[in-house]
Amino acid sequence: MRFSYNEDGIEKLRAFTSARWPNELGQSHGVEHWDRVAKFGQMLYVKGADMNVIQAFAYLHDSERIDNDDDFDHGPRAAKLVDMIRHSHLSFLNDEQIAKLKRACQLHTVELRTGDITIDICFDADRMDLFRVGITPLPDRMATQQGAEMVAKTTFADFYYDLMGW
16 A cells, blocks of 8 residues: 555544434435545545545545535535544544645635645545536646546546446
8 A cells, every 4th residue: 555544543534424414415425425535535645645634534525514505615614523523533633634634624615726735635536526416527627637637537437437336
């Protein structure tokens, strides 16, 4: 494995956010989406990125949605949740990692890229799952070079649909 992360901590975080997810919202922004974002984050990893932040982002970025449509404040609410669970479900992260996680959650729907490889991988991992809502991810809307290259491949859609079991 090219990277390591706190698998036990991430699994506990996944259980926590999954238990809080409202069934009535379905899975377009729920646990199944989060699992794919986690997988895409692993696929996008490059040296220097922080896999603990990327994996925590996967399970937090949409966890505070109150609907599946124009919920523009869900990212900032997720960042507030990070503060609330900092010393419990995120105790495996240091202050710098918490700051990056909060920034990624706050900005994931409003910024194209930040220049921070960890945060930009978070953004791309989420964008790579846009097929789930009928949107094809575009290379020029990706934050990282590796993300742009992956979605530009003619085989990416086939890979995605295989991943989804479609």
